[in-house]
Amino acid sequence: MRIKKTDLLPIVNDLKEEELAGLIDHTKLKPHEPKTKMLALYDEAVRHNFASVCVNSCWAKTIKNYRKLNPSNVKLCCVVGFPLGQMSTEAKAFEASYVRKHGADEVDMVINIGKVREISSFSGRERGLARNYVLKDVREVVKASENAIVKVILETGYLLDEEIVEACKICEEAGADFVKTSTGFGPMGAYPHHLKLMRGVVGDRLGVKVAGGIRNFLDAIRSLYAAANTKELRTPSKFRIGTSAGINIVNTLGWAKYTDVWFVEEIPCKICPSNYTSKLPIKIRNHYIKKCRTCAEKEYRKFRDF
Amino acid sequence: MRIKKTDLLPIVNDLKEEELAGLIDHTKLKPHEPKTKMLALYDEAVRHNFASVCVNSCWAKTIKNYRKLNPSNVKLCCVVGFPLGQMSTEAKAFEASYVRKHGADEVDMVINIGKVREISSFSGRERGLARNYVLKDVREVVKASENAIVKVILETGYLLDEEIVEACKICEEAGADFVKTSTGFGPMGAYPHHLKLMRGVVGDRLGVKVAGGIRNFLDAIRSLYAAANTKELRTPSKFRIGTSAGINIVNTLGWAKYTDVWFVEEIPCKICPSNYTSKLPIKIRNHYIKKCRTCAEKEYRKFRDF
Numbered sequence: 001m002r003i004k005k006t007d008l009l010p011i012v013n014d015l016k017e018e019e020l021a022g023l024i025d026h027t028k029l030k031p032h033e034p035k036t037k038m039l040a041l042y043d044e045a046v047r048h049n050f051a052s053v054c055v056n057s058c059w060a061k062t063i064k065n066y067r068k069l070n071p072s073n074v075k076l077c078c079v080v081g082f083p084l085g086q087m088s089t090e091a092k093a094f095e096a097s098y099v100r101k102h103g104a105d106e107v108d109m110v111i112n113i114g115k116v117r118e119i120s121s122f123s124g125r126e127r128g129l130a131r132n133y134v135l136k137d138v139r140e141v142v143k144a145s146e147n148a149i150v151k152v153i154l155e156t157g158y159l160l161d162e163e164i165v166e167a168c169k170i171c172e173e174a175g176a177d178f179v180k181t182s183t184g185f186g187p188m189g190a191y192p193h194h195l196k197l198m199r200g201v202v203g204d205r206l207g208v209k210v211a212g213g214i215r216n217f218l219d220a221i222r223s224l225y226a227a228a229n230t231k232e233l234r235t236p237s238k239f240r241i242g243t244s245a246g247i248n249i250v251n252t253l254g255w256a257k258y259t260d261v262w263f264v265e266e267i268p269c270k271i272c273p274s275n276y277t278s279k280l281p282i283k284i285r286n287h288y289i290k291k292c293r294t295c296a297e298k299e300y301r302k303f304r305d306f
Numbered sequence: 307m308r309i310k311k312t313d314l315l316p317i318v319n320d321l322k323e324e325e326l327a328g329l330i331d332h333t334k335l336k337p338h339e340p341k342t343k344m345l346a347l348y349d350e351a352v353r354h355n356f357a358s359v360c361v362n363s364c365w366a367k368t369i370k371n372y373r374k375l376n377p378s379n380v381k382l383c384c385v386v387g388f389p390l391g392q393m394s395t396e397a398k399a400f401e402a403s404y405v406r407k408h409g410a411d412e413v414d415m416v417i418n419i420g421k422v423r424e425i426s427s428f429s430g431r432e433r434g435l436a437r438n439y440v441l442k443d444v445r446e447v448v449k450a451s452e453n454a455i456v457k458v459i460l461e462t463g464y465l466l467d468e469e470i471v472e473a474c475k476i477c478e479e480a481g482a483d484f485v486k487t488s489t490g491f492g493p494m495g496a497y498p499h500h501l502k503l504m505r506g507v508v509g510d511r512l513g514v515k516v517a518g519g520i521r522n523f524l525d526a527i528r529s530l531y532a533a534a535n536t537k538e539l540r541t542p543s544k545f546r547i548g549t550s551a552g553i554n555i556v557n558t559l560g561w562a563k564y565t566d567v568w569f570v571e572e573i574p575c576k577i578c579p580s581n582y583t584s585k586l587p588i589k590i591r592n593h594y595i596k597k598c599r600t601c602a603e604k605e606y607r608k609f610r611d612f
Contacts, residue, residue, distance in 0.1 A: 031390040031419045031492075032464040032587050034427060035436075056392030058418060084337040084388065086362030091404050095397040102394075112364060113337045121340060130341075158338040185491070186337075281338050 001193045001226075002268040002297060005260060008221050014231070017253050018049060020220075022236050024246040025077055027054040027211070029184065035059075039066055045074045048250055051236045052077040052106055057099050064103030077106035077151075080141060083183035085110030085155065089137045093144040106149040108209075108242075109141045110183060111167060113158050120163050121283075131170070138174035151178035151209050151240075154198075157188035157273070157280065160287050161197060168201040178240065182212030187279040189213020192226035192271055199227045204238060211242030217252035217262050222271065268297040307499045307532075308574040308603060311566060314527050320537070323559050324355060326526075328542050330552040331383055333360040333517070335490065341365075345372055351380045354556055357542045358383040358412055363405050370409030383412035383457075386447060389489035391416030391461070395443045399450040412455040414515075414548075415447045416489060417473060419464050426469050427589075437476070444480035457484035457515050457546075460504075463494035463579070463586065466593050467503060474507040484546065488518030493585040495519020498532035498577055505533045510544060517548030523558035523568050528577065574603040 026045040028037065038059050045053045052075035055063060060078050067076065078099035081092040096107050111134060118130035142150050152171045156164055171179050179198050181190040189212035199208050210223040220241055228239040243249065256262050269275045274288040274295070292298075332351040334343065344365045351359045358381035361369060366384050373382065384405035387398040402413050417440060424436035448456050458477045462470055477485050485504050487496035495518035504514050516529040526547055534545040549555065562568050575581045580594040580601070598604075 029390070029392075031392050031416075031461070032423055033420050034424045035420075035432075056390060057394045057397055058392050058420075060394065082390065082392075084335070084362060086335075086337050086364050086388075087401060088363045088366065088404055088408075091363055091397070091401040094400040095393060098394055098397050110337075114339050114341075114364075117338055118340045126341075155337065 001196065001272065003192060003222055003225060003271065005263050005265065007225055008263065009260070011221055011224055011229075012253070012256050015224075015234075015253060017250060019234065020253055021049045021246075021250045022051055023234065023239055023241050024048075024050045024249065025052045025054045025209070025211075025240050025242040026050040026246045027184075027242050027244050029054070029056055029079060029082070031056075035062060038062060042066055042070070042074065044247060046070065046072040048247060050074060050246055051240060054079065054108065054242060056082065057095055060099045060102040060104055067103070075105040076103050077108060078104040080107055080109040082108070082110055082153075083185035085112050085153070086114065089133075089140050092137065093140040096141045097144040097146070100145050100148055104148060106151065107141065107145045108151045108153060108180060109138070110153045110155065111171075112137050113155050116154075116159060116163055116167050119166055120160065131166075134167070135170050135174055138171055138176055142175045149177045150175075151180045151207070152176045153180045153183055153211070155183055155186045156181050156190070156194040157186045157276075158284065160284060164194060164197055165201050168198055168206075172202060172206055176206065177237075178207040178209050180209035180211055180240075180242070184212040184242075186212065188273060188276045190223065191273045192222055193273055195223055195226035199233075204233060207238045207240065209240040209242055214241055214243040214249075215245050217249050217256060218264065220249045272297075307502065307578065309498060309528055309531060309577065311569050311571065313531055314569065315566070317527055317530055317535075318559070318562050321530075321540075321559060323556060325540065326559055327355045327552075327556045328357055329540065329545055329547050330354075330356045330555065331358045331360045331515070331517075331546050331548040332356040332552045333490075333548050333550050335360070335362055335385060335388070337362075341368060344368060348372055348376070348380065350553060352376065352378040354553060356380060356552055357546060360385065360414065360548055362388065363401055366405045366408040366410055373409070381411040382409050383414060384410040386413055386415040388414070388416055388459075389491035391418050391459070392420065395439075395446050398443065399446040402447045402454075403450040403452070406451050406454055410454060412457065413447065413451045414457045414459060414486060415444070416459045416461065417477075418443050419461050422460075422465060422469055422473050425472055426466065440473070441476050441480055444477055444482055448481045455483045456481075457486045457513070458482045459486045459489055459517075461489055461492045462487050462496070462500040462504075463492045463582075464590065466590060470500060470503055471507050474504055474512075478508060478512055482512065483543075484513040484515050486515035486517055486546075486548070490518040490548075492518065494579060494582045496529060497579045498528055499579055501529055501532035505539075510539060513544045513546065515546040515548055520547055520549040520555075521551050523555050523562060524570065526555045578603075
């Protein structure tokens with residue numbers, strides 16, 4: 001997927017700073033962070049008017065109590081079954097109801113990736129069983145979250161295109177509010193190709209959240225272009241950016257309207273999932289290598305060794 | 307820590323194949339594996355008489371039912387709060403009791419790494435609170451596991467030496483049966499230095515499990531040397547190796563007694579945690595860089611760019 005400067009400039013000129021800040025989930029999920037960093041995360045989110053803070057479930061209580069002392073509009077978003085999504089359905093549902101009880105307004109769950117892959121690789125009865133498992137997995141978490149916004153992380157790096165489509169359909173059927181690309185701990189981050197695919201399936205009925213590898217302003221705007229091209233989709237209920245570089249991204253917008261140095265004309269392979277092939281399961285890797293051979297932008301492939 | 311061939315040869319000559327196989331937890335924890343691979347994992351463990359199969363909690367039921375059809379002595383080991391350990395205590399305890407109900411004989415939980423780091427970086431009341439949190443965290447899981455063997459993963463890559471010592475003491479106080487080095491998803495794998503440290507603290511009262519980066523026979527024997535140097539410690543209740551290369555390791559032992567080509571004289575830095583500095587928190591990285599400067603093996607440092 002090739003993205004030109006002329007594609008992104010209208011979005012940047014249209015965007016207001018508070019609008020962009022309202023789309024950002026300020027995230028800190030590394031396991032070694034102490035309490036002080038978590039409270040600082042909340043403070044930063046309040047100062048910049050971000051949509052939410054996104055933390056692990058052991059910090060739910062801490063942030064809830066801190067928010068009582070420093071009330072604000074910043075939502076509390078907790079991850080569930082993170083980052084592998086290989087917890088049993090019951091355990092995921094319990095964790096979701098736990099964080100809901102302790103002040104979480106939003107729940108980011110991870111889908112069972114192994115079971116999603118079973119749907120496309122098995123047939124007949126086993127296929128139906130796997131599909132039902134995934135459907136029930138998401139549905140139980142949605143039920144346990146009681147009116148909280150539920151985002152389902154698909155970990156797109158492990159899935160083929162048709163598996164992503166199927167997973168999006170299942171999420172919609174199960175009553176989730178968002179589909180989300182990656183955890184940030186998986187084999188690859190969020191690519192515009194996957195975002196466009198997901199938006200194509202869920203339309204404006206569900207939201208799309210991009211996460212994993214959104215490190216600067218260009219990444220964020222590229223994601224906006226791929227998954228939220230119209231003004232109606234650029235609201236916190238339809239699009240979110242999960243990143244720990246939120247402050248940098250919002251600050252860049254201030255001067256990005258007056259110059260275009262933030263835009264680096266990259267060769268299309270750089271933002272193509274086919275370019276990343278190291279830690280993938282063999283089936284996914286072969287799929288991408290095959291796609292790469294018939295790519296419309298193949299004249300760029302000779303520059304691929306970056 | 308320098309390990310010579312003469313250190314390892316007595317262990318290899320002493321070891322029997324069934325003894326080594328009995329120490330191995332046959333592991334598959336990647337999130338994208340389908341059901342077929344999990345059943346194959348169990349079959350392999352039965353064929354080679356491994357101590358257990360180690361899987362994520364969503365596979366507990368599957369393997370339990372499969373074991374009913376193919377009974378064996380292979381134990382079922384499930385991970386809890388994996389791999390970040392940042393789930394709330396209640397959610398970890400629920401997951402532990404869930405897997406216990408569904409046939410797990412052993413539970414591998416992840417300690418709350420952020421809270422362990424708080425113990426050493428805070429002081430006074432906050433320090434006590436953090437220590438109590440970690441103690442309660444482990445204790446609740448031990449209680450919920452009901453007589454199952456509980457192994458506590460410390461994720462040594464994120465911790466300083468004194469934090470590892472403190473964490474080991476807490477695990478013993480909380481009633482855990484094993485301390486385990488890493489998840490395999492963390493910043494670094496298991497190093498002999500950490501193993502020796504952990505064995506030094508827990509003595510023969512608790513077991514030590516090595517996991518993360520044990521890819522071949524040499525790694526396994528090195529870990530045995532560091533954490534189970536005597537015959538009494540080389541039993542499944544005192545020492546375990548968590549690896550997905552178990553078949554390779556056991557098969558190598560067959561010919562390892564007749565030749566020593568499996569031993570590669572490596573420079574000591576290669577198996578030193580100071581050598582790995584890329585994804586660590588800044589405090590840990592500085593700690594290792596400082597240690598490296600005063601290392602007894604420092605003449606090897608000039609070869610360090612491997």
